[in-house]
Amino acid sequence: MLNKSRLLTPGPTPLPEEVRLALAKDMVHHRKRDFVQVMERIQPGLKYLFGTTQQVLPLSCSGTGAMHAAVTNLFAPGEKVLVVEGGKFGERWREIAQAHGLVVTSLVLENGDAVAAGDVRAALEADPSLRGVLVQASETSTGVLHPVHELGVVTRDKDVLLVVDGISAVGISPCPMDAWSIDCLLTGSQKGLMLPPGLALLALSERAWDRVRAVGSSNFYFNLLAERDKSLGHQTLFTSPVNLLQGLAVSLDLFREQTLEAVYAKQWALTSMARAGAVSMGLELLAKTHFTWGLTSIKLPVGVDGSEVLKVAAERCGVIMAGGQGELKKSLVRLGHMGHVDWSDVLAGLHALRVGLHAAGGYCAARTYLEDAVNAYEEALRDGCPEIRA
Amino acid sequence: MLNKSRLLTPGPTPLPEEVRLALAKDMVHHRKRDFVQVMERIQPGLKYLFGTTQQVLPLSCSGTGAMHAAVTNLFAPGEKVLVVEGGKFGERWREIAQAHGLVVTSLVLENGDAVAAGDVRAALEADPSLRGVLVQASETSTGVLHPVHELGVVTRDKDVLLVVDGISAVGISPCPMDAWSIDCLLTGSQKGLMLPPGLALLALSERAWDRVRAVGSSNFYFNLLAERDKSLGHQTLFTSPVNLLQGLAVSLDLFREQTLEAVYAKQWALTSMARAGAVSMGLELLAKTHFTWGLTSIKLPVGVDGSEVLKVAAERCGVIMAGGQGELKKSLVRLGHMGHVDWSDVLAGLHALRVGLHAAGGYCAARTYLEDAVNAYEEALRDGCPEIRA
Numbered sequence: 001m002l003n004k005s006r007l008l009t010p011g012p013t014p015l016p017e018e019v020r021l022a023l024a025k026d027m028v029h030h031r032k033r034d035f036v037q038v039m040e041r042i043q044p045g046l047k048y049l050f051g052t053t054q055q056v057l058p059l060s061c062s063g064t065g066a067m068h069a070a071v072t073n074l075f076a077p078g079e080k081v082l083v084v085e086g087g088k089f090g091e092r093w094r095e096i097a098q099a100h101g102l103v104v105t106s107l108v109l110e111n112g113d114a115v116a117a118g119d120v121r122a123a124l125e126a127d128p129s130l131r132g133v134l135v136q137a138s139e140t141s142t143g144v145l146h147p148v149h150e151l152g153v154v155t156r157d158k159d160v161l162l163v164v165d166g167i168s169a170v171g172i173s174p175c176p177m178d179a180w181s182i183d184c185l186l187t188g189s190q191k192g193l194m195l196p197p198g199l200a201l202l203a204l205s206e207r208a209w210d211r212v213r214a215v216g217s218s219n220f221y222f223n224l225l226a227e228r229d230k231s232l233g234h235q236t237l238f239t240s241p242v243n244l245l246q247g248l249a250v251s252l253d254l255f256r257e258q259t260l261e262a263v264y265a266k267q268w269a270l271t272s273m274a275r276a277g278a279v280s281m282g283l284e285l286l287a288k289t290h291f292t293w294g295l296t297s298i299k300l301p302v303g304v305d306g307s308e309v310l311k312v313a314a315e316r317c318g319v320i321m322a323g324g325q326g327e328l329k330k331s332l333v334r335l336g337h338m339g340h341v342d343w344s345d346v347l348a349g350l351h352a353l354r355v356g357l358h359a360a361g362g363y364c365a366a367r368t369y370l371e372d373a374v375n376a377y378e379e380a381l382r383d384g385c386p387e388i389r390a
Numbered sequence: 391m392l393n394k395s396r397l398l399t400p401g402p403t404p405l406p407e408e409v410r411l412a413l414a415k416d417m418v419h420h421r422k423r424d425f426v427q428v429m430e431r432i433q434p435g436l437k438y439l440f441g442t443t444q445q446v447l448p449l450s451c452s453g454t455g456a457m458h459a460a461v462t463n464l465f466a467p468g469e470k471v472l473v474v475e476g477g478k479f480g481e482r483w484r485e486i487a488q489a490h491g492l493v494v495t496s497l498v499l500e501n502g503d504a505v506a507a508g509d510v511r512a513a514l515e516a517d518p519s520l521r522g523v524l525v526q527a528s529e530t531s532t533g534v535l536h537p538v539h540e541l542g543v544v545t546r547d548k549d550v551l552l553v554v555d556g557i558s559a560v561g562i563s564p565c566p567m568d569a570w571s572i573d574c575l576l577t578g579s580q581k582g583l584m585l586p587p588g589l590a591l592l593a594l595s596e597r598a599w600d601r602v603r604a605v606g607s608s609n610f611y612f613n614l615l616a617e618r619d620k621s622l623g624h625q626t627l628f629t630s631p632v633n634l635l636q637g638l639a640v641s642l643d644l645f646r647e648q649t650l651e652a653v654y655a656k657q658w659a660l661t662s663m664a665r666a667g668a669v670s671m672g673l674e675l676l677a678k679t680h681f682t683w684g685l686t687s688i689k690l691p692v693g694v695d696g697s698e699v700l701k702v703a704a705e706r707c708g709v710i711m712a713g714g715q716g717e718l719k720k721s722l723v724r725l726g727h728m729g730h731v732d733w734s735d736v737l738a739g740l741h742a743l744r745v746g747l748h749a750a751g752g753y754c755a756a757r758t759y760l761e762d763a764v765n766a767y768e769e770a771l772r773d774g775c776p777e778i779r780a
Contacts, residue, residue: 266392348734370760
């Protein structure tokens with residue numbers, strides 16, 4: 001009551017009122033006409049969101065479930081893939097691939113670095129038996145945006161599938177599947193889509209579908225060919241997550257009303273704002289050049305305990321942010337600004353960070369970090385978002 | 391989607407999640423046991439909120455309805471009352487009293503001034519036939535807090551009822567009915583109580599109830615004696631606003647969990663914050679010394695059109711503030727910070743004011759209005775809220 005709770009994590013994100021009302025609608029049966037209408041309604045919006053003419057499949061699982069579905073449908077055990085390991089979610093690609101019996105070559109990056117397309121090209125040329133490149137569009141654990149557009153240029157003329165985890169990118173920063181020659185693009189519901197967790201979305205290119213047919217996965221759940229058949233008939237293979245799909249229909253309407261361009265412009269402005277505020281406080285960013293548009297990873301001064309910063313920010317300011325993951329757990333604050341989050345939320349996050357930093361013994365001399373942040377926001381909105389480095 | 395809508399008006403205020411969920415509960419019948427339980431539950435919370443041992447009556451009407459109920463039950467046509475006219479709601483007391491056939495003496499104040507208790511004492515001594523003093527605890531149109539505590543000292547030894555409109559004070563700043571010798575205290579649901587509009591609450595002192603019996607109002611609706619009889623049996627005289635009362639039960643639980651002291655401390659900090667931010671922007675406040683704790687009235691520079699400021703703040707920042715009322719319509723911005731509003735909302739309001747001011751041709755040189763505001767908030771929280779001038 002004294003402080004509102006503000007969820008500024010890299011997913012789940014807050015939900016818009018329109019979505020919450022849709023989630024509260026009465027239940028319908030997933031084999032009846034009412035539900036078919038929901039499924040008919042979402043497909044054009046999903047194609048717009050993904051930038052594809054392909055069918056986009058809803059899957060009843062988390063984002064990791066969709067990663068598992070992609071790997072097990074696109075590659076046969078024993079095949080070789082190249083994994084971009086730029087953080088915890090790059091590692092997850094490797095773990096899923098290894099669990100499926102794939103032979104993995106990893107490009108392991110320093111925390112905060114984006115992959116260089118030239119390194120991917122060199123690796124593929126060094127080993128022509130590699131059948132896929134598995135990468136995050138946005139590595140959520142570090143706040144780094146990998147240059148997916150450039151990777152598409154590398155893979156499109158080779159017999160190599162570009163498999164992209166777009167979990168913290170789709171609906172946040174540009175990731176047009178067809179234009180960027182992405183063979184598999186997937187995302188989860190709880191990030192840019194402004195929905196609760198529990199729903200994943202996945203689309204494959206023509207040549208990826210050919211590969212799925214060739215591989216002939218024996219999956220019972222996550223059988224993408226069977227899911228596609230059902231999806232073309234506006235159903236799902238097994239019980240559908242009904243209210244999440246009712247919410248999705250509304251979320252997609254919001255994207256089409258606002259336009260993706262406007263959403264990206266806002267996200268670009270929020271990421272510019274968060275960086276400016278953190279830098280004005282004298283803090284360093286983890287990402288060096290390629291910044292994710294939906295979160296900002298901020299390094300804490302040596303000796304400051306990140307868990308204390310987060311605790312104070314939550315208790316004294318009501319702002320819930322995330323720490324680092326793995327070895328970065330206590331040295332990083334990840335300020336999420338994706339989904340249903342706006343400039344004022346980021347302002348709250350920056351001030352809560354300062355309050356937490358101060359309480360945890362960090363020094364912050366900056367007098368104008370809030371003004372610097374709003375000025376950067378306004379400037380970024382005015383100047384528009386740049387093309388992603390291509 | 392690009393900006394959240396933030397309601398920073400002096401009521402209605404945003405609603406907490408707990409209250410919204412209560413409002414969405416299934417309907418119950420107002421003469422059945424389920425509803426009686428709601429009514430039993432609210433009375434202790436209302437007595438705590440009002441600071442009284444008297445029964446607090448829920449009325450199905452707006453705040454103005456409760457003002458009408460008070461005047462028509464407490465005074466007989468032809469009786470004389472003193473009205474403190476410090477703004478639009480003081481005028482409203484006069485209009486209601488005149489409509490009921492009372493003879494009104496008005497103490498008309500300059501906009502921004504609080505009444506002086508000495509002036510009330512002098513008026514009552516000049517005309518001993520005056521039977522009541524009608525006043526706002528907080529004059530919402532100007533953002534002025536009248537010294538109700540001091541007025542109680544003046545009226546309590548006279549045959550004069552102190553009738554207090556606490557619409558933007560109850561649950562916002564201290565207004566303890568019994569301790570301050572208030573004879574009638576009333577409020578509406580859409581301010582400090584964090585509920586939708588449509589419910590009013592009213593309590594009377596022992597001597598006020600004696601007066602009600604003596605006056606013997608012929609009101610069919612707004613018959614307070616009959617409402618009290620029903621209320622003691624945990625019902626209302628006519629159909630009850632069921633879901634508002636379900637919401638009230640939850641809102642009152644929140645007040646008791648947090649304690650009134652903590653709510654007042656927050657409100658004091660928010661009002662300190664809003665003033666500091668506005669002053670840092672070089673703007674003047676309308677109230678000179680006695681500031682309402684739930685809103686701040688900010689004067690615009692000459693030549694700046696307040697309606698343009700509000701329009702830009704809403705369109706570009708998503709922040710909905712109020713203008714002035716009557717002759718102050720375009721020269722004032724009223725930034726509401728009552729109810730379910732916290733420090734980050736006030737920060738948003740201040741920035742939106744600056745954006746609107748700038749767009750409307752106002753000059754604002756301040757570089758540190760946001761920092762000055764959060765610093766004032768933290769300082770006020772640290773130092774605690776002062777006693778209301780008594």
